Amino acid sequence: MDNNFIRTEIIEGLQKLFSLRLIGSPAEDILQVTGETWIVAFSKKTEGWKIEDEGRIEKAFNLILADIERWPSPKQVIALIPKRKKPTELAPxxxxxxxxxxxxxxxxxxxxxxxxxxxxxx
Missing domain, CATH: 1.20.5 (Single alpha-helices involved in coiled-coils or other helix-helix interfaces)
Structure with a gap:
């Protein structure tokens, strides 16, 4: 299963955070390393994710963007990842x-x- 969407959502979320120039933001020259580190940090949480999970990380980043004043840790964003949608139950x-x-x-x-x-x- 190709989970490029996970990497993409993390990188795009970090770009949004970086654009806010928050207190504690990483320096621009280490932003790539920061992204790779965040991808590793998310790897345990996203293990086994499928295409149906697309958008969950993006939602977590969007939630934190509204309230954050300092650069967050991966743990703070991971805590905001919404639960997986339950599949629609079929009628008996x-x-x-x-x-x-x-x-x-x-x-x-x-x-x-x-x-x-x-x-x-x-």
Missing amino acids: PKFTSEQIAANKKRLAETLKIIVAKMEMTK
């Missing part, structure tokens, strides 16, 4: 009384065959 199937009766009959017939084969092996 609806069977007609005829379908229920047919299924019960088929199940009874299958059970008879199994019992007969078990008796033959005795």
